[in-house]
Amino acid sequence: MAEFTKIAITTDIPNGKMKAFSIGGKLITIANTDGEYLAFDDTCTHAQCSLAGGFLDGYTLTCYCHGGQYDIKSGEVLAPPPPSPLGIYNVKVEGDEILVEI
Ligand code: FES
Structure with a gap:
């Protein structure tokens, strides 16, 4: 069962x-x-x-390899060549801790 796990701090x-x-x-x-x-x-x-090596503009992420684009809020593909959406995860922030539901 998915649960929120601390992954990082905001800074x-x-x-x-x-x-x-x-x-x-x-x-x-x-x-x-x-x-x-x-x-x-x-x-x-x-x-x-x-994708962490890509380029971020608001919610639009461009992959540095072939220029594919995703909406990182929905995971939807905005520009090819990616064939399928991105898996996205719920996030919550508690104090300075970033927790992700995995
Ligand atoms: S590996 Fe990301 S667009 Fe090709």
């Missing part, structure tokens, strides 16, 4: 930045978009590049 991820964390056998990236923290699978569904 780990400045506004507009992303960082990947290994947790429970998964690689999950947390992004900070104007103080809102979003969590999603780090691995691009196209050719397995790390």
